[in-house]
Amino acid sequence: MSRHNLPLCIKTTGLLQRNKPSAIPAGGKWNTQLRDLSKQGQYNQALILYRQMLRSGATPNAFTFPFILKSSAALSLPLPGVQLHCHVIKSGCHSEPFVQTALISMYCRFSLLEKAYNVFDEIPDSARRTVCYNALISGFVQKNRLSNGLVLFSEMRGKEVSFNEVTILGLVPGCTDPMLLYLGMSLHCLTWKYGLSTVLAVANCFLSMYVHCGSIESARKLFDEIPRKSLITWNAMISGYSQNGLGKDVLDLYQEMQSLGVCPDEVTFVGVLSSCANLGAQRIGHEVEEKIDRLGIGFNPFLKNSLVSMYARCGNLMRARAIFDAMPEKNLVSWTAILGGYGMHGHGEVAVDLFDQMIEAGIQPDKAVFVCVLTACSHAGLTEKGLEYFHSMQRKYNLNPGSEHYSCVVDLLGRAGRLDEAHNLIESMPMEPDGPVWGALLGACKIHKKVDLAELAFDKVVELEPANIGYYVLLSNIYTEAGNAEGVLRIRVRMRERGLKKDPGYSYVEWKGRTHLFMAGDRSHPQAKEIYAMLENLEGLAKKCGEKENDKQGRDQITSNMAVHSERLAIAFALLNTAPKTEVLVIKNLRICGDCHLFVKSVSKFVKCQFVVRDATRFHHFSGGSCSCNDYW
């Protein structure tokens, strides 16, 4: 039986007693049983019981419908829902406030906002209580119609219908954009004024609002002010940090909640695992996996996906694949996680293969998985295959490529040296090309040493992202390689004009009680000359042992180049001053990802001392050309 054909046959005649609502008591204990099933979340059972009730000849009344409407909404069964509305009318319950509110809520669940509004509209002005406003407001907001929700809110305030915490809980989730932060904050003030801010759910809701608006400091401030935090409070803060890429804060908070004896749940672990993936903190991720197993919640598909993603992004493709293969049901996210991992770690062919398998398995791809597969093609040099996928997006899957896909394809063509095609593609884009698109072209110009096109791409990208320092550095490096000292100088002047010199892309070494700060391209250090000479020497050495790999990651350097260069300066300084006198060189707060890691590893082959570098998550011990890493958590 199709889920839309749930038989809810009811005889039409004899039930049209519109003016005599709910006077007939239901026979037996139908309503009590329906209530219990609905409260226990056994919605399907509730609908079955309702059917039996009708068959037995009992008549539903105003106490029946709220339960049954809620069950239909919870099961997302719009057709029975609409039929139920007929039953309501036929039973003469349509002007019962509880039933009306349940109807509004149900229609909102099915996105049938017009129908929901019609029900609301039929309620006389004087009978419109807080609850029915609440139902409609939250419905509008959840379907991305915040403005309609606000109109209703101002209407209820104008008509002096009091609002409560549920009204606020309905409205606030609509403020999910930095542009709406001000609105959210004024709602927050209002809840203070009306004494609703102590309600924990309200506080949690505002916490999430601050997170979604990118105001993570305000979220933390509120978090600290909540006296009795629930698990949801902790989870909201952890997810907030996680979604804003603040992995270290996630792990700190996770540790804090554990030390306070708060038991994490699936939601917590999803946030923690995502941060482990970002930080490359595989050991902590593994501990989390063990904890998940101990708690017996490992079957949760969200957690399985998070584990696959964590291992895949940390480079442990074996483990990721094992979990993925063992998953009884793989969804789009599972496939994206595993193939994204292969693509990220240079196994483009495997990623492409997995994508094809996914399609064969009947999974409908979305835009996100296309970003992964296109990136994989780009990194593996599978230019034609990548182009084929790109064109199939629209033709086969009815997905309009976004600018993120265009930037992948520009990168794909660019790496293959097809710069004119890449440029033409940008010109033919149906939307305005954004920063990453021109940035991809700029990155390609770096690989293929095309100064003219680089200048064009740079002008465009700087217009769009004037504060993104990576692009200045990229062009500066292109000029450097082309021996264009004047160009390098020009870039430096532009950076200074923009006030970009205080970029966080700096590194430091503490030596003899003084902090030596290095920025990319910076020559202000008193030992600059020696440092650069040392650096040149080191880079020569590093190149010898295969550091060449870097160019494969041309595009990744757009964002990391500044930092990478400053790290190299810091390392050169450290070696110059400390290495001859020390056996173990400790460098703190150095971001040691990607090619910088490779660089230090190569360098350590040629110098006697060991390096211990501490970055955000772990210690890296370098000596004799090899490296071992330990998490320090």
Added chain:
DNA sequence: GTAGGGTTAG
């Protein structure tokens, strides 16, 4: 006896 709400993966 009944209605409205907060945190989740790629």
